[in-house]
Amino acid sequence: MNITSKPKLRRGAAVAVVLLLAVGGAMLLLRPPTRALAPSAPASAMTVEVVTPDNRDWPRALQGSGPVTAWQEIIVSPETGGYRIAELMVDVGATVRRGQVLARLADEGLRVDLRKQEAVVAQSRSSLEQASANVRRAKVVGTTGSLSAQQIEEYRITEDSARATLQSSQADLDSVKLKLTQTRVLAADDGVVSSKTGVVGNVVSAGTELFRLVRQGRLEWRPEFDARELASVQAGQKAELTLLNGERVEGTVRMAAPTLSTTTGRATVYVSLNGGSTARAGMFASGLVRLGNAPALTLPQSAIVMRDGRAYVYLVDGSSKVSAQAVTTGRRQDDRVELRSKLPADAQVVASGGAFLSDGVQVTVKQPEAKR
Known part of the structure; x- marks a missing residue:
């Protein structure tokens, strides 16, 4: 290549660059304007x-908790004292009936006293019969004037004294008979024996506890409620409690206590439990009292x-x-x-x-x- 051709090549390259720039500018002018991007919507979390x-x-109820106790307890004790327990007839858990013999006290000494007192009564009766006969004879003889009025009056006084003596000895005999009857300790009502404290051989005094009964076998649940809750509780409402073993026991509100505790500000509600459950006095249970629908x-x-x-x-x-x-x-x-x-x-x-x-x-x- 000769030297004169180089300037020609440079001019051609420059022209090509200018043409390219011109074409690119024209294309930019012909492109439609771009739109502004819309802001993106916030993403949904879920x-x-x-x-x-x-x-x-819905049914409305009050939740509560409290002990299961006996409806009433009966303390079985002898009415006479100074005698030895000869026999205890029942044990804890036994179901007893009204009038059933639960214990027997030794009665040998009383039977001796009974025979002695019967003899005294017989003697007093004889004395009265003799005094009465004397009064009758005195009245007959008195009509003849053989007896003075004072003697006749003495016979009458002796008769009255003999009659009083007979009555006193008869009362003593009844007392011995009563004590003899009381050596048989009886159940005052139907119930279940909950405890036995008597010991055979012990010499007991009157009123010493031998047994304790759950009267008629009836149990109660006794939850406590405050004054605001107590206003909704009425006798006859149904209740349900759950024992520790999961068993559900039905009951009925018997009454609410008329007063609140001065220390806790709460009152006891007495719920009679239906029979046939495994509930026992001394258990603690939670439950509810149903107040109706709301x-x-x-x-x-x-x-x-x-x-x-x-x-x-x-x-x-x-x-x-x-x-x-x-x-x-x-x-x-x-x-x-x-x-x-x-x-x-x-x-x-x-x-x-x-x-x-x-x-x-x-x-x-x-x-x-x-x-x-």
Whole structure:
């Protein structure tokens, strides 16, 4: 290549560059203007189902706890004292009937006293018969003037004295017979023996406890309630308690205590238990007293979120954002729970999964499936 051709090549390259720039500018001018990008929508945290509060008629009850005790207790003790226990006829757990012999005291000494007193009565009766005969004879002889009025009066006084002596000895005989009867210690009523403290061979005094009975085998549950709760309790209401072994026992409110404890401010409710259960006096049980039905605003239990010891629900607004609201819960039945806090009738509440949400997050509301 000769030297004169190089300037020509440089001019050609420059022209080509200028042409390219011109074409690129023209293409830029011909391109349509670009639109501004729209701001992106906030991302949905999760898809949720919503429910509205539902009004239902639910049974209302008071929860309580207390001991199971005997309806009434009977203390079995001898009415006479100073005698040895010869025999105890029943043991703990036995069912007894009114008038049944439960214990026997040694009565040998009393039987000796009985024979002795019977002899005294016979002697007193003979003395009275003799004195009465003397009075009759004196009255006959007195008509003839052989006896003075003073002698006749003495015969009459002797008769009255003999009669009084007979009555006194007869009373002593009755006393011995009564003591002899009292050596047989009887059940005052039907019941179940709950304890036995008598010991064969002991010399007991009158009133010493030998047995204790649960009268008629009837038991009571005695929960305690405060004054506000007590106002709802009435005789005849049904109750149910749960024993430690899981057994459920039915009962009926017999009465509520007329006064409250000055130390606790609570009162005892007496609930008569139905028979046939494994309940025993001395047990402690929890249960409820049914107060009848009352309306309840309810939600599924899955809609309640427990956080920091408080209950919350998540409400969905018109823009599908959620907000937490603290609520107070009450009765529970099946899989639903009562709301004691007020919510709008058309409130949209997250049905489940609220534990994964927080205030202000965006959600996608799942539409209910169309019914076929």
